[in-house]
Amino acid sequence: MMQSANIENIVIVGGGTAGWMVAAAMANRLPKRLCNITLIESDAIGTVGVGESTIPHIRQFNQTLGIDEATFLKETHATVKLGIQFNDWGAIGESYFHPFGEHGQITQGIDFHQYWLKARALGENHPIEDYSIAATAALARKFPLSTQDKQTKFADYTYSYHIDATAYARFLRQYSQTRGVSRVEGKVASVKQHNNQFIQSVTLESGEEIAGDLFIDCTGFRALLIEKVLDVPFIDWSHWLPTDTAVAVQCDLDRTNTTKPYTQATARASGWQWQIPLQHRIGNGHVFTSAYTKQQDAMDVLMNSLPGKAIAEPKVLRFKAGRRQESWQKNCVAIGLSSGFLEPLESTSIYLIQQGISKLLELFPDKQCNQTVINEYNQCLGQSYELIRNFIILHYHATKRHDSDFWLYCQNMSIPEELERLISLFSESGRADLGQFGVWPAVCIGQNIMPKYYDTRLDNMTEATLKQFMAGHRRNIQDMVASFPNATDYINEQLAKGLV
């Protein structure tokens, strides 16, 4: 066996959420004896602070790093999240909930939503949310005290957080620095490459040259290394996801009310608006398409619908949906926005950073950066991006809204073939492909993709038995949720634990 030389110096360019997540995960996983980790960031360059809303995988990340929940909640001003409420998406006036966890349970080998479809055919009109613990608890602003994910007799559920991403990055910076990551303040002025195009070093404006064997590009949309130096093209998906601007503003939180343990995503004339409660404020934003709405109008929509008094100036952010053709090329791996951008509708930014990190650590290279390993990484990451992309397109495409040119465009645009297939599969008889991202029945049904047929095996169940089964299910969930405390109590309890 011819082991090539080890990577001794890792250089992460760019702080922010991605940069510090990479630094923390690497400092935790890679022994100090193996390599030095340096992170270059400049206070002069702002961070995007992506994704204040997250999905449950972040808990795994924290767990791997040995970060306990109480500390995390305290440091990131986090609240708990049981899912996303989508308002006005399928049609104006409609609302549905995408919960963390399935509805009901597979019973006699048949998916629960098939029972719901059959009950619906028999005239029952309870929304499918009534059969989800996460959705029912969330809408009642309740949260179970136990931190364990529950697999109950009736359904399973899990949870995630709303966080202050900037605070999270700050916390991880401290975590990384105590574990030996060196932080260098400065802006990259130039980049040197070896003959084989591998990056040799970056030179800062100060003249300091920092050499490395592996470079992680966490420079956000600027994609300083992966694009500006290595010229890896960006695959543009904006024809499928045409939103290109977000205005974001924080507002006051009415602390007398229980925090909503869910994200709200309300569709607007040419985009949508988010509402994300933290412990001390609410994050708000309006994602829109500049071709269909003027920035000022979008700003007005946002400012006129804030749930509290604005506490900062609104920020404007421009973006384009798509991904880097190869996230990893030569000895440079792009993680975070430099690797791709999918709008925050399903709170996936941090998750995609995590995917990049865990694949990189799983396939951690030596100095040669073997091409087979690189191909494997790029293929896996590409799949993750595409799964989520398709899932987000689904929200825009499957709508009955025709109140604006934007929604008409989304309804009529051509969609990726794979998504076409998944929609046909669900709309025929409520089947979902394995390994999809998100809870497909919740979103499909919520977006009015109502299967034409249900599983005909249920025709052997009498109407009375089915109705009894469904009612029992609802009752059990209601009883269970009634015993849960308020969501705010949970956070306070955890915070109190952290003080001890």
Place this chain on the structure above:
Amino acid sequence: MTKSNSINVGSASKQNLPIKNIVIVGADVIGWSAAVALARGLGGQNVNITILDTKSDHAAPNKSLHASEHIFDFHRLLGIQDKNLLMHGHMKLNLGAKFHAFNRENQAAGDFVLGCDRAMPSFCSIELHQVLAWLGLNDPEKYSISCAAINSNLLAIPTKQTGTMSASFSPSVNLDGDAYLQFMQGAAKHLAIKIVQADIKDLEQDPENGFVTQITLSSGQILDVDLLLDNSQLNPALQVLSCQRDYINCGEYLPFDSVLSGFEPTQTAASPFQQFYGVEGGWIEITTHSNLRNITLHYSSQLFQDEAAKQVILSHIPNVQGVSLTRKIARYLTKPLDKNCLTIGQAAGYLGTSPISSLVLMQRTLSKLLELFPSKLCLPQNTAELNKRILKDYQEALHYTALMIPFSEQVQENAEMQRYSWHLSIDQLPPELKHKVELFQSSGRIGSELNPLISRDAWLNLLKHKVKNRHAYEPVLHALDKHKAAQFIEQLGLQIEQSISRYRPYS
């Protein structure tokens, strides 16, 4: 909340009726197992399941069946207690296989034992095989509990206890074909499965969609059909269906189109492993049961005369009996479910009797059928999804078999080193498999998938024997304490020895 309802599900579903009549053609062990699986899986449903035992589908019964670990999942679905089968000696646990003469070396140097370890221990969360590569220990068998048990001819039973060495392996089984068939027939009796013995006289198809609606039997009896499971050995009466089938031919990878098998009754102790021998025209598989040894030679008729093949068998087992020859092409169907006919068994695909047998592929197919159980209309999207899932299994079975049998790393290094003409070099492998091998070569890594036929650990087990030409191991190891790693490995060796000392002899 969502209340709008554009499509009236109720009225639409009236035409989409549940399946009531299922007919399975072909009453061999696969047909019976399928019937039992359906009856169990559709428990509470109002279905009639009929097995049609036609004379034309009578193939020689298989005395020896091999099934990978998946059979335990299947038995769980069926509510079958594995210990009943084990107790009566109808099922023998197999901890792996010994491979002889597969490599270019003439001596035993290239021989290896393939164990069935799962969830191997790790050192500082780095996989064992990486640690062994780092320490330059090139004998993975020494640190595998199943290999140790095989080499000592011991019976090791997996336990649920964590922390014990025996917790982490996953045996395959050898089944006594006759006994397993009787067992399934017994189970079928309690499940009101009907058996009809007659030949097919006529087939009625719906003129609109080509669905089979009725089968007229030679006895004059008429069977209504909503779903047909075709487990026939290409029954001529079903030719109207089978002639339209498209197969993916795998002869390029598995050129063994002839199967010569026989057995030798023996009271000598059975062994906890299969044996594979590479020979000029193909390969030999020897499986032991409680009362016989079964031998199968898979060979290419291009490379071997049938007479020569017989001599090879005789040279391995001089007292071999009941030698029979069948011709089978390695291939699988592109659309296992077509209209309302699901093809199962050998007509659905054949990729050898080991490691992934038709029995296991049928069992997985049936589980998938139950997940996506169709209605009378056999809706097209549902059918496409079901076929996609089934095909993935066949593809994986092909890849695993191609890696296990014909792949040889030496071929590429030097064509003259090629021992058998059926050996495949890395460039001759199917592209996905080639990538898998290259990834392992590059750094000992393996990708993982959702609900795979071959688990990540099973791939690892095989790859570490077949892919020796590794360029690198996990780089993180360099930062670890080599001395401690060596201690850990030594400790592991001792633990294995201790565990082994508690096992009973296999017989």
